[in-house]
Amino acid sequence: MELKSYDKYRMSFAPPTTSVKLVLLGEAAVGKSSLVLRFVSNDFQENKEPTIGAAFLTQKCTIGERTIKYEIWDTAGQERFASLAPMYYRNAQAALVVYDITKPASFIKARHWVKELHEQASKDITIALVGNKHDLVEDDNDGDDSSLRKVSIEEGQKLADEEGLLFFETSAKTAYNVNEVFVGIGSKIPEAPLLKPQQPQATDGRIDLSTGTAPAADGCAC
């Protein structure tokens, strides 16, 4: 977090940053928050409590000449009773659909979320399918029946191909492939058309309520 001011400093010289809203989806306990925590702060906590208190996390990601600022939204548990608000998907340019490669049920759930995204989210959303907990199977030998792995790479890849998704297997615990997910998404996000320079009313017409102290437009003192 100390990087922030440095980032700001650097930003003023860097090309404009593309802001990307990324939403997380997936069954409980597949490691959604751990993935984000690993990406955002390169940290992993063994028995992380369910997500509490974070509105959304932000992290910058530089891909070649571009800087992408991810605004990462967690479900905040609202998916548990099928009560995820439509607001969650609004304007989302990217989504991570996460499952646990040792839990087949979480893969079935992932299919459901992909379908839900196609119905609810904007047409040009970039979706990455992520099979997490790779650390649990990385010592496996091929053909080992006792493997903890219950969802094969092929199955994951097949779903991704059918639905036009990016596909990764990751480990939030060892950081395996985590950055690759976000770099992969970033390089698929279309470059935002360069709009007019920043006005109080931002490029997409979005108003930041907390900065609404701009001088009145009718500042004329007659």
Add this chain to the structure above:
Amino acid sequence: MSDSLAPSSENDIGQSHFDVTVVGTGLCESIAASALAKRGLSVLHLDPHEYYGDRHASLTVDEMVQWVNEIQASALHQYTAASYEFPISEFESNLNKVARQYALSVFPAILPARGDLIDTLIAEDVGKYVSFRLVDGVSTYQKPRAGELRETARWKRVPAGKDQIFKDSSLSLLDKRRLMKFIMFASSERSSDGWETEPLLQGKESQSILEFLASTFQLSHDLADTIAYGIAFCTSPTELAKPALMRMNRYFRSIGRYGPSPFLVAQYGGVGEITQAFCRASAVYGGMYILGPQGKISDFTCTPQEKISDHSQHAISLRIPAHHEPVTSDVLIDGTGTVLEHSSSATEGAAKVPSQVCCIAILSELPSQIQTAIAPNTTRQDDSADPEDSKDEQVEENAQDVFLMIFPPGSVQGGSTQAVRALFMGSGTGSCPAGQFVLYLQAMAEVDSVVPKQTLQPYLECLLGDVSPLFITYYAVKATADPLVFSSPTTDTPANTTPSSSLEQGQEELVWFEGLDMEAHRARELIRRGLVATSHRTHGVSAEED
């Protein structure tokens, strides 16, 4: 995350006690749920519907159809006289493909840039979840004078501020000076009781705003009309000066906070998004959300304090299908009036008579009448304008996504004797696909008979001409009752959210102007009651408001 947190069976939500249970995801309940969760209380938030927002929901077209069906089956007690039509049958047959591209607000309202809800959004840091945009302008419809050609442009753009008054070529210099003097008077900052002691109002307590504008500021009949209906949003010519002036004060003080317009709307269907944002904030702080039949309450009991024998007992007990055993709480907030089906106070609190009639229409083209209404006034002073000015005007011409159109009383033949307003939204608001528009019409309900279509059709015909909407729905709304709060010290009483002085008069008439702030105001009382009811258990959580 440990596996023990996952539901162990189909009907187990993981815990059987919540400090607070909230029923209904309308705005004030959602604000309360968010604030109470943020202050460290455990919150269970239920809504018998599958969608967020309750009376403030934004619905897709298929949800809207279902909503109307529910009203017709008398399952939604706050509404009546609902109907829908699909004048273009292809739209109905394609509905399942396109329905989700729409966000239709059952509570179309504008949000003044200064007020309780904006303050709450900022204080609770919930504004960041919602995209807001400015209302691009307001026009009033002027009845053609006798002998006037029918073709005459009848829409008058309401000047949004001093600079627009200067530019308005339809005003004489004398008019401008009088208008400016009035705006100086109406926009100056004052305390809430400042109007009581206002010298210019002394002895004029019974004057209507129209009389006041004419007698005190010598404003012409036309100007007074524009001000009364286009700025003060009066509904009838007899509305008194003071409440109208108080609204105008907010109007003028709201100008410039976020831009030239005093009003904001939330993207994607308005207030429905705002309720979802508060629910998300609540969930982020640990609030649990169960929507639909899984959260439908049965076996509700509320034990009075004197019958609670020991501290481990809780005032509220209820059952929901999602959980295998009774859920207990210290306090229950019910915004739906459905928890106690035969509650006497619930029926007393809810108004029996509808207070307003509404219509929502989806349009696939822009009717010429609306095009005229939202076009900026034609000004012929461009020669002298500096480049800065012309840039402003260009922006104005492009921005036509949110517009208010006001019909003063009696301005349309066969129409209402009260003012009727239309809120127009383009696809830039995210509430419909590109190239389409959503039109909301609202009027006060007639006293003798409530037939929304009968009241609103003349206005719809005026605005649409021969354009046929894709979808149209009519409904009548009853006044919002205060939520019920159940807890042991004070059982089964309405939240008693006495409106602040600015809302005393004609509050229901202006539900779309001040209704959202009323909700923020109600929420404050709900939060206070919630904190009081749980204060004996949660040491360290102060019952004081922040």
